Amino acid sequence: MLAAYTDVVTFLxxxxxxxxxxxxxxxxxxxxxxxxxxxxxxxxxxAPIGSGQVRFKVRYYIFALVFLVFDVEALFxxxxxxxxxxxxxxxxxxxxxxxALLFVGLIYAWRKKVLKWV
Amino acid sequence: xxxxxxxxxxQSVQATFVAHGWPLWVLAVLTAxxxxxxxxxxxxxxxxxxxxxxxxxxxxxxxxPGPVYTGRxxxxxxxxxxxxxxxxxxxxxxxxxxxVFVLAPLVAFVPSVMIWVVIPFSRGVQAQDLNIGIxxxxxxxxxxxxxxxxxxWSSDNKWSLMGALRSAAQLxxxxxxxxxxxxxxxxxxxSLRLSxxxxxxxxxxxxxxxxxxxFVVYFIAALAESNRTPFDLPEAESELVxxxxxxxxxxxxxIFFLTEYAxxxxxxxxxxxxxxxxxxxxxxxPFVWFVIKTYFFVFLAMWIRWTLPRIRVDQLMDLGWKFLxxxxxxxLVVTGVFVVL
Numbered sequence: 055m056l057a058a059y060t061d062v063v064t065f066l067x068x069x070x071x072x073x074x075x076x077x078x079x080x081x082x083x084x085x086x087x088x089x090x091x092x093x094x095x096x097x098x099x100x101a102p103i104g105s106g107q108v109r110f111k112v113r114y115y116i117f118a119l120v121f122l123v124f125d126v127e128a129l130f131x132x133x134x135x136x137x138x139x140x141x142x143x144x145x146x147x148x149x150x151x152x153x154a155l156l157f158v159g160l161i162y163a164w165r166k167k168v169l170k171w172v
Numbered sequence: 173x174x175x176x177x178x179x180x181x182x183q184s185v186q187a188t189f190v191a192h193g194w195p196l197w198v199l200a201v202l203t204a205x206x207x208x209x210x211x212x213x214x215x216x217x218x219x220x221x222x223x224x225x226x227x228x229x230x231x232x233x234x235x236x237p238g239p240v241y242t243g244r245x246x247x248x249x250x251x252x253x254x255x256x257x258x259x260x261x262x263x264x265x266x267x268x269x270x271x272v273f274v275l276a277p278l279v280a281f282v283p284s285v286m287i288w289v290v291i292p293f294s295r296g297v298q299a300q301d302l303n304i305g306i307x308x309x310x311x312x313x314x315x316x317x318x319x320x321x322x323x324x325w326s327s328d329n330k331w332s333l334m335g336a337l338r339s340a341a342q343l344x345x346x347x348x349x350x351x352x353x354x355x356x357x358x359x360x361x362x363s364l365r366l367s368x369x370x371x372x373x374x375x376x377x378x379x380x381x382x383x384x385x386x387f388v389v390y391f392i393a394a395l396a397e398s399n400r401t402p403f404d405l406p407e408a409e410s411e412l413v414x415x416x417x418x419x420x421x422x423x424x425x426x427i428f429f430l431t432e433y434a435x436x437x438x439x440x441x442x443x444x445x446x447x448x449x450x451x452x453x454x455x456x457x458p459f460v461w462f463v464i465k466t467y468f469f470v471f472l473a474m475w476i477r478w479t480l481p482r483i484r485v486d487q488l489m490d491l492g493w494k495f496l497x498x499x500x501x502x503x504l505v506v507t508g509v510f511v512v513l
Contacts, residue, residue: 058302059300060197060204061204061300062289062300062302064208065286066282066286068205068209072212073281077262077423077424079258080422083259084258084260084261094266094267095265095267095327095328095330096329096419097329102330105328107328118340121348124497125344125348128352128355131352131355135508136363136364138511138512143512146508146509153501153504157498164494170486171489
């Protein structure tokens with residue numbers, strides 16, 4: 055069973071190797087003339103003000119939290135989807151109950167204006 | 173046939189290994205390396221062609237000829253560009269978080285190669301028929317978010333960070349409908365294995381006809397996942413310079429570009445497998461069918477990209493959470509009821 059994952063690991067390693075090798079080969083060919091202005095962050099030609107790692111909206115965190123709930127839900131549903139045909143009605147009812155709960159959650163988030171982008 | 177010839181060759185090599193008492197894992201690793209070499213050649217050739225195709229299509233949509241000078245019909249244009257980009261200086265900004273900056277393109281590119289482990293090219297031509305097929309692809313597809321965030325955060329550039337955050341918000345908003353649309357197919361096929369899904373479509377009809385709603389949701393979400401117009405806000409040139417890849421240059425930048433087209437190809441071939449019956453079809457060889465179906469989706473994506481304007485960020489989030497997600501959930505439940513009945 056685990057032997058099937060030889061391919062997965064090999065794909066991973068060879069892909070990394072491919073990028074490393076082409077970056078290395080490119081390094082032999084390309085020029086390298088750094089100076090402070092070239093290495094400064096690009097802000098449309100002006101000298102940058104402050105750090106590049108600025109503060110950003112809290113909205114992003116809230117969306118990430120909502121995403122987490124639905125992504126984990128989808129993960130659970132994969133197992134359910136595979137056996138649904140054999141398991142029949144009981145599994146279907148349980149699945150519907152699960153999805154309905156999340157649907158209520160979605161509507162709650164919607165009503166609480168969590169999904170509103172401002 | 174070529175497939176049979178390769179299979180018999182493999183068996184004779186395996187017999188040689190057994191006869192000499194050589195360890196079989198060496199054979200497994202060797203075949204795996206051959207497979208990944210084949211996949212890399214396939215991806216690179218296709219990306220060369222896709223970039224040319226995209227420029228030709230955009231040209232003709234805008235009533236101009238596109239690349240014409242390099243080679244016949246400008247076919248060698250991408251090759252010339254690739255050579256040029258390889259010779260460009262590789263600038264890493266002074267304030268950058270070096271390790272994260274260097275690793276970000278790698279995290280983006282490697283999954284786009286790894287999904288090809290499970291994509292079936294033709295009857296029996298598949299690197300490895302994993303029993304968790306779709307789940308594996310979905311898991312790898314989600315690696316795009318960390319890679320973009322790494323690129324944006326490490327660049328020490330305001331544009332990059334803004335672009336990265338936007339794209340993270342976009343990608344996670346569309347990932348959930350994408351996964352739920354794939355679930356509809358899983359319910360119908362009763363398996364996560366991609367070969368089983370094709371077999372199930374051969375028994376009945378293409379899942380496009382059984383899952384029209386799921387298909388539309390999948391296609392919209394997949395467009396958004398591959399950051400293409402109308403969903404290319406992360407790279408919105410007119411407002412964010414170039415988004416997360418503002419500070420990248422030379423070959424390091426082109427890795428992101430390569431990944432984008434590799435992902436487009438992967439998305440199209442997965443769509444062909446899940447909804448159009450993969451390589452199965454009459455008259456023509458299976459591999460030809462696979463290519464035709466894949467390129468149908470590729471063409472559709474390019475056509476949409478050069479025809480529709482970009483949408484606003486709040487419209488984008490609304491479409492994902494308030495339309496696609498409820499529709500995908502309802503579609504899943506309806507499919508479940510249909511299957512059990």
